[in-house]
Amino acid sequence: MTQWIDVCSVDDLQPDSGVCALVEGHQVAIFYMPRESVVYALDNYDPFGNANVLSRGLIGDIKGQPVVASPLYKQHFNLQTGVCLEDETVKIPAYAIRIENGSVQVSITEQDDEI
C-alpha cells in the first residue's frame, strides 16, 4: 500500500513552477499546474548536470507530454515518468504525489511506469 507523507501545504507550492521538498532524505522536486489542478513529483537531481536543481526548471509540454527542462543544460524530463526526452535510456525517479485537503502528500516508493 502506498505510504503517503505530508510534505507541505498547497499554498507553499509555486503556481506553474517548482519547489523542492526533503522527503525522508530524498530531494523531491514538486511541480504544480493549478489550471489543471495537477501536481507532479520527480527526483531533484539532474543526472546530466550532477546537481540538485530540477525543481528550478521551467515546466510545460512537448508534443502533449508534461515536462520540466533542466535549468542547467535544458534536457527535458517527462513529469509523469521521469524519462529524459533527449536520451530515453536516462530515467530519473518519479514519485506518487497527491493533494489531500489542501495538503501535499508524496510517496517515495518509486512509481511504476504504468501508473
Place this chain on the structure above:
Amino acid sequence: MVTKQTLVVIGNGMVGQQFLASLVASGINKNYKIVTFCEEPRAAYDRVHLSEFFSGKTADDLSLVEPGFFEQNDITIHLGDKASKIHRHSKSVVSEKGVTIRYDKLVLATGSYPFVPPVPGHDRPQCLVYRTIEDLEAMTSAAKNSKVGAVVGGGLLGLEAAKALTDLGLQTHVVEFAPRLMAVQLDEAGGAMLRRKIENLGVTVHTGKNTSIITDGEQCANKMCFADGEELETDIILFSAGIRPRDDIARDCALEVGPRGGIVINNQCLTSDPDIYAIGECALWNGMIYGLVAPGYAMARTVVADLAGNVASFTGADMSTKLKLMGVDVASIGDAHAKTQGALVYTYQNGASEVYKRLVVSQDKKQLLGAVLVGEASGYGTLLQYCLNGIELPENPDALILPARSDESVGLGPDALPMSAQICSCFDVTKGAVCQAIEAGCVTIGALKEETKASTGCGGCAPLLKSVMNSELAKHGFEVNTDICEHFPYTRQDLYNLIMVEEIRTFDTLLEKHGRGRGCEICKPAVGSILASYWNDYILKTEHLGLQDTNDTFLANMQKDGTYSIVPRITGGEVSPDMLIALGQVGKKYKLYTKITGGQRVDLFGARVDQLPHIWKELIDAGFESGHAYGKSLRTVKSCVGSTWCRYGIDDSVGLAVELENRYKGLRSPHKIKFAVSGCTRECAEAQGKDVGVIATETGWNLYVCGNGGMKPRHADLFATSLDKETLIKYIDRFLSFYVRTADRLQRTAVWMENMEGGLDYLKSVIIDDKLGLCEQLEQQMQHVIDTYHCEWKTTIEDESKLKRFRHFINSDQPDDNVVFVEERGQIRPADEEERRHFKMVEVA
C-alpha cells in the same frame, strides 16, 4: 617528374585576387608555381566598399584575402614590390626591389589610376585622388585642418567621394565639366533630379565648369579658377575625373595597346603575346575599358578556363549599375540614352517626391533596352532581368515605372526567369546555380551565400536572391516555419504585436487566445520578456513567475553546482572605495568567491539560494542595485576613464556611461544588450564591439550599433556622427525600442540587423528619418520603461511572500548536501565529483 610551369600575376587588386581565388577553386593552381607582385603595401582589398573606411571599417575588414590563403596554396606574394619590366624574349619579370622571375604564363592585372587633368596647380598640397587606402588616409589627415572640400568630377565615383568629404565634416562642392551629373549613366532629366536631391543634402553642385588653374586661396588653402571667370575657394581638391588603364609596363615591352590606352585583349583575354593575358581595368576589349568589378571577374574566370584547356570566352559585360549616392538611389540599365535605332522612351517624373524614372523600349514595345531610375530604384532587379534575359514586356510597359499600380503586380516573379538568368553579376551566379544549391539543402540566405557566393560582392542582388529562394522553397513544399514553438503559430514579432494591439498582460491570456498546450521553455521566457519590455511589471508577480528562466526566477545566475552568483550593478564601471569595501565585506562574510568580470564589475560566486536575500539585503543597504546579469536585458555600459583624467580624453565618457546605464537599466529585451562609451578614438572601452557604442569626437558623439563579442564577433557599424547628447539619447531610445519590438528571441542586435532587408541603411531610415512614422511611439515606449524602473531585488526583499521560495527545501532549513566547496588560490570553488564523494564520506563517518 614533370617540373611545374611558372605563372606570374602582376597586380594583386580586386581582379588579380579573384583570378587567384578562381584558380585555386578550379584546382589547376596545382599545375603551376605561382608568383604575384603587389605594388601596394597590403594584399587585395575591397575597393568597391572603400568608402566604408570612413564609417569605421579597417583595412582588415576590407581585405579580400582569406587568412592563410597564400601560404595554404603555396602562392608567393611580393608585397610592396612593383613589377617594373617584362622581358618577353627571356620571358621574365623584374621587380623594383630586384626580384627576377621567369614565367611560362603571365597575367597582367594592373588596374587603373585616377586621371588628374593637367591643369596648372594640380599637384599643389591637398590635391588628392580617391582609389587606395593610402589615399583615404591622406584625405582624413588633410580634412583635420580643412573646412571646405571640392570634388572635380560629378560621376559615380566623384559623388561617392563627395559623400566622404561631407562625412569628414567639410563644406562640400562638386565641380563637373559636363552640363549634368553622372553624364555617362543618366539622361538630362535624371541628372537634374539627382542634382536637386544632392543639393538638398548641403552639397553645392557646379556643372559646365572647366578648371583652368589652381592657385593660392585667400580664405582657403587653394583656389580653383574656372574658364568662365568664376572662382571657388577650397582647402581640399579631390580629383575624380575618370580612370586611365595602367598599361605602361605593357607599352614598354611593346604589347599592343589601344590609341587611348588599355592593353588590347581578345575573347580569351590574351594580349598580342600568346603567353600574356590581361584582365580587369587595365584591359581593353573590343575598344572598351570596363570600370566595374563584375566584368573584371568575368575576365578572370575566362583566363582560368583557358588555362585549364576549356573553351571560354569573354564577350562583353553588362554595365548596368545601381547605387546609393549620398542616400539617393540611382540606377542605370543598358541603353539608358536610347541610342538604339527606333527606341521609344517612357518617362515618369514626380517633382514632389523627387522621383524620376525612364524606360527605353524597342520599337515594337516588346523588349526593354534600358532604364534610368533616380530617387526610387526598387524596381531595378525586375527591370534588369527583363533587359538581360530579353523577357517580353507586359502590354503597357509604363506600368513598370508608374507608382499607381504597385511594383508587385507587374514585377517579374522569380518564376518568370529562365534558369540561365544571372542573379548575381559579381560572381556570375545563375538562377540555375541557386536552385541547385537549394536542392542540395541550402535553405537560408546565409547558406546560399556560402555555397554560391551570390550576394557577397556588391550586394545589389540580395533582394532578387531572396525572392528566388522563397519561391523555390515554396515550390518544394517547404514551409519556411518561423513559428516560435509548437505552442504558438507565430514569430516573436507577431507575439509582440498581439500583446501590444490587444493589450494582453499575461501569458495565460495570450495562450488562451492564440496558442495551444501549456507552453514550454521556449515560448514562456520569450513571452515573459515581451510582457516585461512592454508593460515592465515586476517579473516575479505570481502570473509571470513561471515564465521566467531559472536565473530570472531567482534573480541570480545559477552555477554548475546549483549555487548562484551575484552581480550588483556598477554603473559605467565607476565604484567608490566605500562601495568596494562593502562588496568585500559581503564577500568575506558569506565566504563567496570574488572575481572582476569582463564587464567592469564584480561577481560574487557560491551563494546558496537561501543566502541570496540576506546577501542582497546587505548590498542594497550599502547602496547597490540588481545588475541584471541574469536577464536578457541591459547588462553593462563599459567606459574608459575619459576626459576627466585621461590626457587624450575629449569628453566625459564615464559620465555618459553612467547616465546611459541608469537610463536603460532594467530594460528586458530579446537578448542581452551591452554598451560602451569611449572618451576618444583610441577607444579603450571597446565601444565598437558592443550593441551600442559611443565614441567622443571633437564635433560630438559618434554612435555605433550592432557589434558584439562572443561566439561570432562583429564590429559595430557607424550609425550617426557628431551628435549632441540629446539626439544621441533619442536615437538610442528608438534603436532599442525597435530592436525589442522586431527581433527574434535570442537574436542579438548584429544578427537582427543583418537579417533585416535593407540592413543598416534601412535601420537608419527608420531611426533617423522616421520612415515608418514610428519614432514617437518608440520613444514613448522607452520612456515608459524608464519611468517604471525599480530594483527587482529591492522589491523582492520587501515582499515576504516572494522570499518563501528562496530556500532549498520548502519544508526544511537544511542546505543542499550536494554543494561542497574546496579551496583554491585562497578562495572557494565547487568540489569536483571525486572531491565531493570524498567529502561526503568524511561527513558521514
